[in-house]
Amino acid sequence: xxxxxxxxxxxxxxxxxxxxxxxxxxxxxxxxxxxxxxxxxxxxxxxxxxxxxxxxxxxxxxxxxxxxxxxxxxxxxxxxxxxxxxxxxxxxxxxxxxxxxxxxxxxxxxxxxxxxxxxxxxxxxxxxxxxxxxxxxxxxxxxxxxxxxxx
Numbered sequence: 545x546x547x548x549x550x551x552x553x554x555x556x557x558x559x560x561x562x563x564x565x566x567x568x569x570x571x572x573x574x575x576x577x578x579x580x581x582x583x584x585x586x587x588x589x590x591x592x593x594x595x596x597x598x599x600x601x602x603x604x605x606x607x608x609x610x611x612x613x614x615x616x617x618x619x620x621x622x623x624x625x626x627x628x629x630x631x632x633x634x635x636x637x638x639x640x641x642x643x644x645x646x647x648x649x650x651x652x653x654x655x656x657x658x659x660x661x662x663x664x665x666x667x668x669x670x671x672x673x674x675x676x677x678x679x680x681x682x683x684x685x686x687x688x689x690x691x692x693x694x695x
Contacts, residue, residue: 565641566598568657569621572637594618640686652680652691668693 571578574589581587590607593600596619621639634647637657644660646653654664666689680691 563598566621568641569637570597570599573621592617594620596620634680636681638682638686639684642686643682645680645682645689647680652689654689666691 570589570593574584574592577584578589586607590600590603591613595617636645638644641657643663644655644657646655651668652666653662654666655662678692680689682689
């Protein structure tokens with residue numbers, strides 16, 4: 545049986561996986577503005593993409609020369625930028641792109657981003673009537689989920 549560290553991935557497959565993951569982060573980050581106006585891919589989304597991203601390196605020449613960012617462009621994708629409120633739910637993408645954490649009110653569910661299969665269910669502190677979830681986010685490597693409860 546091979547462990548994750550023993551699995552060999554060819555450079556072509558790794559490049560494809562990295563590109564796919566980066567495109568997923570791009571679309572997730574700028575979905576709202578792109579869904580309202582597709583040209584905003586070139587007017588704002590590409591301009592605001594991290595300079596280290598594959599999307600920026602491949603498509604930066606496609607941006608319109610009229611607009612430009614003077615200061616404040618991110619250096620890499622940040623998990624906080626992928627927080628979205630959907631109805632009463634709050635979602636957070638892990639920086640590695642392997643997980644989505646969903647605030648379901650009485651619990652936090654960690655799901656697979658492709659299938660939305662529930663992987664883990666995290667319960668609040670012992671006295672949930674006195675504790676309310678204020679914030680949650682993944683660690684930079686995406687393997688830990690920090691939750692801040694107040695109550």
